[in-house]
Amino acid sequence: KAGVTQTPRYLIKTRGQQVTLSCSPISGHRSVSWYQQTPGQGLQFLFEYFSETQRNKGNFPGRFSGRQFSNSRSEMNVSTLELGDSALYLCASSLDLAAQETQYFGPGTRLLVL
């Protein structure tokens, strides 16, 4: 079975721009979660999507949004980029809601904001 894939792997943007990151979960997985990983804050939960609905949300501003499609693929959007948004963005998929399930992580998208 193919693992979780994320595209693109690397991105460079400038302040004020917006960016869209994509995540394809493992086949059959219905939940997709997004995380931001930085050296200063560690791994922080952004949101979780299940059956095309956002089920959980972390403590991030509204500039961070996402969606999930009927095939469980998910996209994450960050608008009006700030320097502090530079991070590794990780996507994880699980069979069901992630609370008790094993999450399978993708390799991440490394975003650099200049």
Place this chain on the structure above:
Amino acid sequence: AQSVTQLDSQVPVFEEAPVELRCNYSSSVSVYLFWYVQYPNQGLQLLLKYLSGSTLVKSINGFEAEFNKSQTSFHLRKPSVHISDTAEYFCAVSALSGGSYIPTFGRGTSLIVHP
């Protein structure tokens, strides 16, 4: 807000020695506990998890962790480490918050195994 504390950012140890990676969490409500491992240049992968039942959980590669509710801890142990265990280890807690389970990760502990 829930917090997860991994007390050691780095743990150097010699091969075949025992190791303990410490994890404490703040939530006192129903929790699910996880340890993830990230090998160099790879993504995070689950090592073991506690959902309910026996407080001692084990992984297939010799790691074990014990859920201690009174001390709100979930320390990871291995009696004899190998060079290949060198990796970053993350403790994670899913706790009920506002009707949903929100996952919180610790900052990670870098286990460095020396020959």
